[in-house]
Amino acid sequence: MRTRRRFRRTIAVTASAGLAAGLAWLPAGPASAAVVAQFAAQGSANTSSSCTLTTGDDQPSSPGATFSSGTQSQSVDLAATFTNTGNSADTVSMTGHYATTMTVAKQGGDLSKLVATGKGSVGISAAQGSASACLPQAFVDLFGFFEFTESHSGWIYITRNTVPKQGIALAAVADEATSRAIAFDVWQGAGSSAVSRGFLTPGTFGGQIAVGLTAGNVPPIFPFKRTPQSSIAVTFHRSGSAFAATAGSAGRFVKFPGSISCSGHKATLTWKSGASKVASGSFLVNGKTKASDSNPRSGRQIVLRHLSSTADNTITAKLSLAGGGHASASRTYVPCQG
Structure with a gap:
């Protein structure tokens, strides 16, 4: 599994020069696997060059997991103390715990959804507070790679939900044959929610995903905080398919299709058995009326x-x-x- 140092470089490379360099690190999965994912939980404690590690591990990592479907869990504990080489009273302790999961779902052998979640805490205790010359920064996170196929054209959606604490999140998907970016989302800061998407045609794709918590950035030095769960998800929707289930009480009387016809540029709805309870109906697409029925009948x-x-x-x-x-x-x- 990659270390924190490589993780930080990956974000920088991805944001500035595209995904090609990042995808070069994608682990090779089983030759027969249409979907393969690899991830670990990581911790990192960093200071200025004037401070050195005196106790603990400043770059802990879980063993890592490689799999193609289902859910896997990884966790990490961070505990590291640094001391200023020119001032023994200037000590900094960084502690944290992060429990992570990754879930992979497939449809017809292709990727349907990949979700990464993380929950835990991270904090810094500095003997001299914001006057410390160590300039400490602490991280706990999930970081992973994934490779998958899609046999149909459609949309990759990246959905981000992070907690109202300082943290990081990343998801990126690219075409492995061309290194063309399909969808990309990167964030650092307080809590956030966002959705982005990109269109793809059948092929093989690779990606990176991360979610985590940070502390530091002197001043201020953030106290130890326990936080709820953050998540970032990569979901595939076939061209013309429904983004979500039907919403609204009229769904008792009208069946909406699971997808529209891309070849015919049309959608077919069907009256259900309760149609006799309906006097009339109007049907709109993006706010414009496309059809009406003044005599609803089941079927x-x-x-x-x-x-x-x-x-x-x-x-x-x-x-x-x-x-x-x-x-x-x-x-x-x-x-x-x-």
């Missing part, structure tokens, strides 16, 4: 045509109920093309 289809192939399509059903009142539901589909 009847509603076809929405001329859908965009390059933008998200949000389909909404707005229903007037036979007994009075209204109901609505919607579902969003990813674009058919990038």
Whole structure:
């Protein structure tokens, strides 16, 4: 497994010069594996050159795990003390613990979703506070690589959720044949949430992923804090597929499709058995009415045509109920093309 020093270099290389150099470090998985992931939990304690390690381990790492599906766990403990070589009263202790998991899910042998999570704490105790010449920094994190195939065109989504404490997060995916970046997200700072995406065609891809906590950056020196869980996820959605489940009460009466037709640029909805309780319905795509039905019947289809192939399509059903009142539901589909 890679050390903290290489991890920090990886972020710098990825952000400044693309993914090619980072992907050169991707571990080779079994030849028959369409999906393979490798990760470890790491700790790091760093100071200025005027301070030296006196007790503990300043670069601990878990044994690491390599796998192709399911969930694996890794954890690390950080405990290191440094002393200023010119001032023995200037000591700094850095402690932390980080428990991590990585989950890999597949569909048809290809990657469906990869999620990395981390939970723990990290902190610094300096005898001379912000006056310390050691300039301490402490890290605990999960860092990993992954390789996967996709047999269909579609979208890679990177979803980041981090805790309201200082930390780091990284996810990057590139085409292994061309080193072209498909999707990339990097963050350092306090809590955040973000979603980014990139379009891919069938092929083999590689990536890097990290999530962790930091302390230091004098001044101030952050106290020891326990934090909730941070996560970063890489998810594949086939072209035209639904981004999530149908949301809304009208879903009791209308069945939304699992995907739109990319070849026909259309979506087909179907009235369910409860259609007799509906007086009429209007069907919209991205806010514009595409169809209506004033005589709903169970099993009847509603076809929405001329859908965009390059933008998200949000389909909404707005229903007037036979007994009075209204109901609505919607579902969003990813674009058919990038």
